[in-house]
Amino acid sequence: MRLAKRTSNLFRPRGRPDHPGLDVSGLTGVIALDTAAQPGPGEPVATADVQGMCTYESLVAETLPLGLIPLVVPQLRTITLGGAITGLGIESTSFRNGFPHESVLEMEILTGAGEIVTVRPGDELFDAFPNSYGSLGYATRLRIELERVPAYVQLRHLRVGDLDELTRTLTSVAAPGTHDEKQADAIDGVAFSPDEIYLTLATWTDEPGPVSDYTGQEIYYRSLQERGTDRLTMHDYLWRWDTDWFWCSRAFGAQHPVARRLWPKRWRRSDVYHRLVGLDRRFGLLDRLDERAGRPARERVIQDVEVPVERLSEFLAWFDDVVGMRPVWLCPVVARGTSTGGRWPLYPMEPGRIWVNMGFWGTVQVGPEAPNAPMNRAIEAKVLELGGHKSLYSEAFFDEETFDRLYNGPHLAAVKERYDPDNRLTSLYDKAVRRR
Ligand SMILES: Cc1cc2nc3c(=O)[nH]c(=O)nc-3n(C[C@H](O)[C@H](O)[C@H](O)COP(=O)(O)OP(=O)(O)OC[C@H]3O[C@@H](n4cnc5c(N)ncnc54)[C@H](O)[C@@H]3O)c2cc1C
Numbered sequence: 001m002r003l004a005k006r007t008s009n010l011f012r013p014r015g016r017p018d019h020p021g022l023d024v025s026g027l028t029g030v031i032a033l034d035t036a037a038q039p040g041p042g043e044p045v046a047t048a049d050v051q052g053m054c055t056y057e058s059l060v061a062e063t064l065p066l067g068l069i070p071l072v073v074p075q076l077r078t079i080t081l082g083g084a085i086t087g088l089g090i091e092s093t094s095f096r097n098g099f100p101h102e103s104v105l106e107m108e109i110l111t112g113a114g115e116i117v118t119v120r121p122g123d124e125l126f127d128a129f130p131n132s133y134g135s136l137g138y139a140t141r142l143r144i145e146l147e148r149v150p151a152y153v154q155l156r157h158l159r160v161g162d163l164d165e166l167t168r169t170l171t172s173v174a175a176p177g178t179h180d181e182k183q184a185d186a187i188d189g190v191a192f193s194p195d196e197i198y199l200t201l202a203t204w205t206d207e208p209g210p211v212s213d214y215t216g217q218e219i220y221y222r223s224l225q226e227r228g229t230d231r232l233t234m235h236d237y238l239w240r241w242d243t244d245w246f247w248c249s250r251a252f253g254a255q256h257p258v259a260r261r262l263w264p265k266r267w268r269r270s271d272v273y274h275r276l277v278g279l280d281r282r283f284g285l286l287d288r289l290d291e292r293a294g295r296p297a298r299e300r301v302i303q304d305v306e307v308p309v310e311r312l313s314e315f316l317a318w319f320d321d322v323v324g325m326r327p328v329w330l331c332p333v334v335a336r337g338t339s340t341g342g343r344w345p346l347y348p349m350e351p352g353r354i355w356v357n358m359g360f361w362g363t364v365q366v367g368p369e370a371p372n373a374p375m376n377r378a379i380e381a382k383v384l385e386l387g388g389h390k391s392l393y394s395e396a397f398f399d400e401e402t403f404d405r406l407y408n409g410p411h412l413a414a415v416k417e418r419y420d421p422d423n424r425l426t427s428l429y430d431k432a433v434r435r436r
Pocket of ligand 1: 003005007008009010052053074075076078079080081082083084086087088089090091133134135137138139140302304359361393431
């Protein structure tokens with residue numbers, strides 16, 4: 001069984017299906033928004049009931065006019081609620097709000113056994129769902145918490161001098177509790193090189209005034225190097241990385257001033273670039289161009305990893321030296337933990353501690369003699385050495401024993417036995433490593 005969906009943000013190559021997928025085209029809507037008149041202490045100001053394949057773009061289009069957004073809005077427009085919750089989305093509010101699955105109040109899941117079950121925090125299936133990537137079942141309805149936001153965002157792009165200063169600054173601004181002092185409502189950053197790093201501190205504001213627009217000729221990531229402060233509408237802040245797929249649109253020429261002018265605005269979106277990458281993979285266009293030009297073969301290095309903030313500078317220095325891909329996206333995250341404050345079983349990051357997610361998406365020339373995926377394997381080894389974690393939306397190369405140790409294989413197997421006893425759903429290892 002697999003999903004038949006129009007969009008995807010997965011990056012692992014998969015075999016072409018020989019059978020139709022599960023038609024989920026009727027599961028893309030927002031069901032209801034509920035705003036509490038006077039929430040009690042610890043109660044959400046508002047909640048949204050959405051269908052499992054509703055995109056964050058569709059949800060935000062309904063909530064933002066009411067001054068509300070989900071606690072974490074993954075920055076690629078077509079990421080769905082179900083995809084982000086089972087596949088660990090992240091964004092700049094994650095240092096205070098954790099991961100998207102940590103503000104889910106209730107879910108309905110279609111299990112491999114063909115039943116629809118309602119689960120809440122603390123239930124075995126609920127807690128095992130994050131990082132299960134559809135191997136336990138598919139979320140068909142979710143109730144999530146929303147937070148109030150004003151109309152604008154004030155940005156400060158802080159240039160930090162070196163990797164040690166980066167660690168110190170991140171530790172002080174992202175430490176749990178400090179956001180109450182209004183240092184920032186959201187934090188992310190970009191390392192253009194080990195000595196050119198910017199942290200962007202975003203503060204929500206209602207103060208009217210001029211705003212920048214990065215959906216036209218200007219390009220958001222370049223603005224970090226060009227200006228110390230900036231202002232965006234909340235809408236444009238949420239989708240600031242989607243227009244150019246962070247910086248990846250460069251590979252398609254979409255950042256060249258002439259091409260950009262000709263490139264229709266409605267096609268400046270991550271899902272359009274994602275489809276172009278799919279075409280390239282199918283027809284091997286880039287590989288053929290490289291071969292013809294006598295350039296060494298490339299390895300695709302598309303990964304997100306997390307390390308504890310104390311190990312950040314070590315990872316970044318190693319990464320620049322060995323892999324050499326630039327820039328790198330940085331996003332601090334402090335996991336909230338399960339309903340009892342424990343670690344999520346399949347992605348056991350310690351709650352309450354500052355971790356830094358690093359995203360790097362591109363290719364490295366490795367030459368024809370290189371063993372299979374040398375850079376990806378080296379990154380996996382380094383992340384493990386530093387006590388970090390690696391997301392599974394892209395390629396993974398771990399052997400089964402290591403994979404089971406890292407992602408709690410025995411627990412997943414026990415939950416799967418209960419909710420998918422006939423193994424109708426592909427296992428996590430088969431999906432993530434065997435590319436099924
Ligand atoms: C270049 C790149 C950069 C990225 N950067 C970020 C980032 O900065 N922030 C971020 O949050 N994420 C990022 N992602 C990862 C993305 O959030 C995950 O890949 C997410 O799982 C994609 O969700 P989707 O809705 O597009 O689902 P799909 O791509 O369609 O599916 C992803 C997986 O989830 C399963 N799935 C989908 N829907 C459901 C459901 N309803 N119930 C159960 N399982 C389901 C599918 O079976 C599949 O295994 C990035 C991905 C890429 C390729």
